[in-house]
Amino acid sequence: MIQQNSNENVNRKVKAVGLISGGLDSTVAAKIVKDLGVEVHGLFFAMPWGCCDKAQAQSAADRLEIPLVILQLDERYLKVVENPKYGYGRALNPCVDCRIHMFTRAGQYMESIGADFVFTGEVLGQRPMSQLRHSMKWIEDGSGLQGRLLRPLCAKLLDPTLPEIEGLIDREKLLRISGRSRKDQKNLAHQSGITDYPNSAGGCMLTHEHFAQKMRDIFKFGYRSFRETISLKWGRHFRINEHFKVILGRDETENGMLVQYAHQDDHIFELKTQDGPMLILKGYNPTQDILETAAGLVQRFSRYKEGEPVEVKYWPVKNPEDVRSVFGQSINEEHLQKIAIAQ
Numbered sequence: 001m002i003q004q005n006s007n008e009n010v011n012r013k014v015k016a017v018g019l020i021s022g023g024l025d026s027t028v029a030a031k032i033v034k035d036l037g038v039e040v041h042g043l044f045f046a047m048p049w050g051c052c053d054k055a056q057a058q059s060a061a062d063r064l065e066i067p068l069v070i071l072q073l074d075e076r077y078l079k080v081v082e083n084p085k086y087g088y089g090r091a092l093n094p095c096v097d098c099r100i101h102m103f104t105r106a107g108q109y110m111e112s113i114g115a116d117f118v119f120t121g122e123v124l125g126q127r128p129m130s131q132l133r134h135s136m137k138w139i140e141d142g143s144g145l146q147g148r149l150l151r152p153l154c155a156k157l158l159d160p161t162l163p164e165i166e167g168l169i170d171r172e173k174l175l176r177i178s179g180r181s182r183k184d185q186k187n188l189a190h191q192s193g194i195t196d197y198p199n200s201a202g203g204c205m206l207t208h209e210h211f212a213q214k215m216r217d218i219f220k221f222g223y224r225s226f227r228e229t230i231s232l233k234w235g236r237h238f239r240i241n242e243h244f245k246v247i248l249g250r251d252e253t254e255n256g257m258l259v260q261y262a263h264q265d266d267h268i269f270e271l272k273t274q275d276g277p278m279l280i281l282k283g284y285n286p287t288q289d290i291l292e293t294a295a296g297l298v299q300r301f302s303r304y305k306e307g308e309p310v311e312v313k314y315w316p317v318k319n320p321e322d323v324r325s326v327f328g329q330s331i332n333e334e335h336l337q338k339i340a341i342a343q
Contacts, residue, residue, distance in 0.1 A: 014168045015039045015115040016150070017106055020068060022056025024197045025121030028185050029152045030064050031192050033119055036173055042068035043109060045102050047077070048230040049205040056198050063194065069109065075226045077101055081206065082219050086138065092212035093204055095130040096138055103143035110148070117163045119150040123185075124157050124178045133158075153177045153185065205233065213342045217245070224263055231261045231280070237341040238297060244283035244290050245341070248301055262317045267291075269298050269314040272325065276302030281314070288326075295328030300336065 018030045020042040034040045042064075044057040054070060061068035080101045084094030106118045122131055129135065136158070140149045147162035155161070155174035163169040177184045189197060205211040214232045221242055223229060234254040235247040249255035255278040259268060262280050269279040281294045295312035304310045309327040316322055 013037075013039050014163070015041065015113065016163075017041050017043050017110045017113070017115050017118045018066075019102070019106060019118070019120045020044050020057045020060055021052040021121070022054075022058075022060045022198065023052070023121070024182055024185050024189060025123060025126075025153060027060045027064070027121070027194060027197055028188050028192070029119060029121035030060070030066065031188075031194065032152045032174070033150075033169075034064060034066065036169060038169070040064070040066045041109075041113060041115060042066050043106055044068055044070045045073055045105075046070055047073045047204075049211065049233055051204040053198070060197070063196075071105060071109070073102075078223075078226060078229065081215065085142075086135075089129045089207060091207050091209045092215050093129075093206040095127070096135050096142075099130055099139045100142035103139060103145055103149065107143055107145050107148070116168055117148045117150050117161065118145055119152055121153060122151045124151075124154040126178075126180050150174075210342050217341045221245070224265075227261060228263055228282075231258055234258055235280075236301070236343045238336075238339045239341050240290060240293055240339055244281065244286060246282065246294050246297055247280045248277045248297060249279075250277070264318045266317045267294070267314050268317060268320075269294050269312055271298060271302055271304070272311040272313050276304070289329075291326045292329045293331070295326045296331040297328070299328045300331040 014037065016033055016038050018026070018033060018040050020026050020030060030040055030042065042061045044054060046054055058068055080097050081092065081094055084097035086094065086096035089095050103118065110118050122136065124131060124133060124136070130139065140146060150161050150163055150169065151158060153175050154177050155171065156176035157178055160171060164171040189195070206215065211232065214237050217239060218229065231247060234257050235249050237245065237247050239245045247258055249258050258278060258280050262268065263282065265284055267281040267286065269281060270276065276298060279294055279298045291314065298312050299305065299310055311325050312328055313323050313325045315324065
């Protein structure tokens with residue numbers, strides 16, 4: 001729990017940590033707090049399959065002339081996604097637990113720099129799972145930020161926080177915005193000369209069932225590192241058996257990203273003619289049958305789909321000079337649907 005300061009209204013610079021996504025709400029919230037004379041330190045949580053963009057967050061921080069620290073979500077966050085205390089939204093999105101995790105780390109950062117409170121751009125009633133009155137209280141309590149979590153855009157609709165009670169923040173300068181409309185925030189941004197904020201994002205990938213299927217698969221069968229989960233963003237995913245899965249790129253860009261994030265023990269497959277998809281085979285020491293299945297999938301998604309087996313070359317990521325070749329099994333539609341995770 002965050003300790004309450006003595007009620008000493010000292011003549012010192014008030015310092016706060018603001019969660020910055022780069023979007024409209026967090027930018028306006030940071031502008032409000034900064035205009036109250038607070039020294040604002042921005043904090044951005046980088047999640048490869050999240051809803052926010054690091055470049056947009058940095059742009060917002062630069063515009064506001066505040067420093068921005070970027071924290072990478074990691075294996076600890078995956079544990080939250082896998083087993084959330086407060087459950088999921090429409091797919092695999094643990095919105096309440098997600099915020100508790102991030103705000104806990106924000107509180108730790110707050111203490112490390114000697115800041116007085118944490119603030120966010122949250123609006124009461126804007127989001128159905130994490131921005132209801134009771135869930136906002138769960139988040140505050142669960143993160144250990146009791147009394148030290150300020151929501152400037154809707155503060156007058158909530159109980160006063162310690163920064164307000166202690167006189168560090170003038171409650172009368174805070175707002176009472178609620179609901180899904182962003183009209184008030186847009187007006188405030190316009191008045192402040194903030195015009196280049198991004199439109200509302202498409203949302204966290206965990207809210208999409210197609211992506212959630214891929215995440216559930218790695219929770220069931222295992223993964224080797226947080227970095228490996230980044231590959232869930234791209235390609236067609238198939239589970240050959242409990243020990244092996246494959247990902248096929250849909251285009252040249254996806255091919256490149258899948259190769260970049262491949263594990264050292266993976267194998268890379270492509271047609272000998274190099275005019276089809278690249279495939280990443282994930283798993284240790286594949287048998288001949290597994291190799292032929294992977295090669296068959298490469299052919300299945302190439303222009304040679306209906307023809308005789310063609311030669312597919314493959315090599316281990318850790319030794320790209322060790323190039324071998326294999327002819328693939330025929331993969332019919334029934335087999336394809338049986339092993340599909342998400343296409």
